[in-house]
Amino acid sequence: MEIKTLVYGLYPRSERLRTGLSKWERGIIKDNEIEQLISDESKLFHDSCMAAGIELCGDPLFNWFDILRPLALSIEGVRLGALTRYKETNTFYRKPVIDRLGELRDIRLSVPLEDNPPLPMFHEQDHNYLYFLPGIHSFLEMSEINGNREGMADRMLEIYSEIIKMLSIKSLVIYEAQPHANLAIYEKLATNVYLVTTGKIDEWMFDNGGDNIHSIIADDPYEVERHCKIPGLKLVDSFNTKIEEDGLEKLKRYKDDFGELIVTSNDSLDFLPRAVADRKIAIMGSWGK
Numbered sequence: 001m002e003i004k005t006l007v008y009g010l011y012p013r014s015e016r017l018r019t020g021l022s023k024w025e026r027g028i029i030k031d032n033e034i035e036q037l038i039s040d041e042s043k044l045f046h047d048s049c050m051a052a053g054i055e056l057c058g059d060p061l062f063n064w065f066d067i068l069r070p071l072a073l074s075i076e077g078v079r080l081g082a083l084t085r086y087k088e089t090n091t092f093y094r095k096p097v098i099d100r101l102g103e104l105r106d107i108r109l110s111v112p113l114e115d116n117p118p119l120p121m122f123h124e125q126d127h128n129y130l131y132f133l134p135g136i137h138s139f140l141e142m143s144e145i146n147g148n149r150e151g152m153a154d155r156m157l158e159i160y161s162e163i164i165k166m167l168s169i170k171s172l173v174i175y176e177a178q179p180h181a182n183l184a185i186y187e188k189l190a191t192n193v194y195l196v197t198t199g200k201i202d203e204w205m206f207d208n209g210g211d212n213i214h215s216i217i218a219d220d221p222y223e224v225e226r227h228c229k230i231p232g233l234k235l236v237d238s239f240n241t242k243i244e245e246d247g248l249e250k251l252k253r254y255k256d257d258f259g260e261l262i263v264t265s266n267d268s269l270d271f272l273p274r275a276v277a278d279r280k281i282a283i284m285g286s287w288g289k
Contacts, residue, residue, distance in 0.1 A: 001255040005284040006194060006217070006232070007049055008058035008132060008173040009268030010067060012277050017041045017062060024117065031118045035110060038063045042123035048278075050128065053285030056194065056262070058130040058173045063117040066093035067134050067177065067268065068142060070121050073113045075159060076102030080114060081144050087177070089239070089271060096143040101155040104162050122167070130194065131169050133160060135176030136185065138198075142178065157185055164191050177267070181205065183227070187212045196234070196264065197224075215262050221254065232262035236284060238269050241276045248287050263287060 013021070017037060024034040041062055049057040064070050066086070072078045077100035084095040094115065105111070107121040122131055134142075136156040140149065164172065171192045176183075179199025184206045186193045192214040201216075201223035216224035217232030225231040233254070235247055244250075247263075254261055263284065269277040 001251075001258050002260045003251060003287050004055040004230075004260065004262045005053070005288045006056040006058070006130075006173070006262050006264040007054055007269070007281060007284070008130065008194070008196060008264060009061065009175055010064060010270035011045060011060035011062070011268070012270050012272060012274040013062055014041060014044075014274060021117065031112055032110070034117055035063075035120075038117060039123045043125060046125040046129065049281060049285075052282050053288045054281060055128060055288055056130055056171075057125070057128050058132050059122050059124075061132060061268075062123075063119075063121075065116050066091075067175070068096055068139060069094055069116050070107075070113065070119065071134065071139070072096035072143075073116060074105045074107050074119070074121065076100075076105070078102075078143075084142075087267075091271065093142070096139070098140075098143050098145045098152070099147070101152060101159065104159050104166075106166070107163065108166065124167075130171045130173045131167065132173045132175070133163070135174055135178070135181055135195075136160070137181035138176050138178040153182070153185065157188060160189060164189060175267075183213070183216065194232070194262070195228075196232075217262055217264055219266075221258065221261060225258070230260050230262055231258060232264060234266040235263050236265035236269075236280055238265045238267040238271050241272060243276075243279050243283055245283065247283060251287060 020037045023029045045060045079097050081095040081097040083092040086093050111119040169191050173194045175196045194215045196217045201218050211227050213228045215230040216228040218224045221231035221233045
């Protein structure tokens with residue numbers, strides 16, 4: 001069985017970057033300076049993942065203050081609302097307030113944002129790089145919607161297609177942070193989607209298709225194997241500082257059933273201290289080797 005490891009979502013910032021962001025928030029350094037620092041740190045992170053043996057390295061989202069904010073601020077008709085607790089953690093996100101889902105702004109440009117480091121949204125790397133977007137179901141569930149929700153999922157799918165076309169995205173991680181999502185919609189996206197799910201997978205989630213998604217990553221890979229090309233397993237705990245020393249032994253139980261398996265974490269590693277997250281990446285990289 002071939003094991004490929006994936007790192008996605010928000011990653012803990014280095015002390016250098018934390019200091020830089022603090023200076024930016026206080027107006028000591030300018031937008032172009034923090035943008036350059038974020039770009040430099042993103043490259044260092046990507047290089048360290050490659051050196052550790054991580055095959056699939058998502059953008060560390062160093063300029064995202066939460067997993068929804070830059071996307072919310074890039075859609076006309078969406079604004080930031082109140083601070084809201086994220087799941088059962090001690091972290092918070094600014095709840096998007098959706099008055100309407102209007103036009104997508106150009107996310108490639110260096111543009112100041114409200115209460116967030118400036119765009120561009122991503123800092124692309126040369127090899128094994130994956131873009132990131134929150135799940136459509138999660139984005140809507142975690143927002144305050146003024147008016148009728150009907151048709152919003154379809155409009156979000158259009159916006160995601162615009163982003164894919166605008167950035168010429170070949171590979172994309174989508175993280176559904178909320179359970180009970182319609183997963184079939186993602187096969188309509190013209191890119192290789194690595195879909196990280198939350199909660200139990202039920203067949204109704206694929207009622208309208210969904211059998212051609214590149215990869216679906218779940219708590220139980222057997223639940224998704226017939227709906228994707230490469231199933232995946234969430235083996236690394238983003239909320240526990242314990243290092244998964246027994247991870248390779250756990251993976252052996254799947255060796256006779258899968259020719260290829262993608263292994264990742266159950267959420268962003270940003271909930272951990274940077275040193276712990278780095279150690280988890282190191283051991284994940286050893287599984288792939």
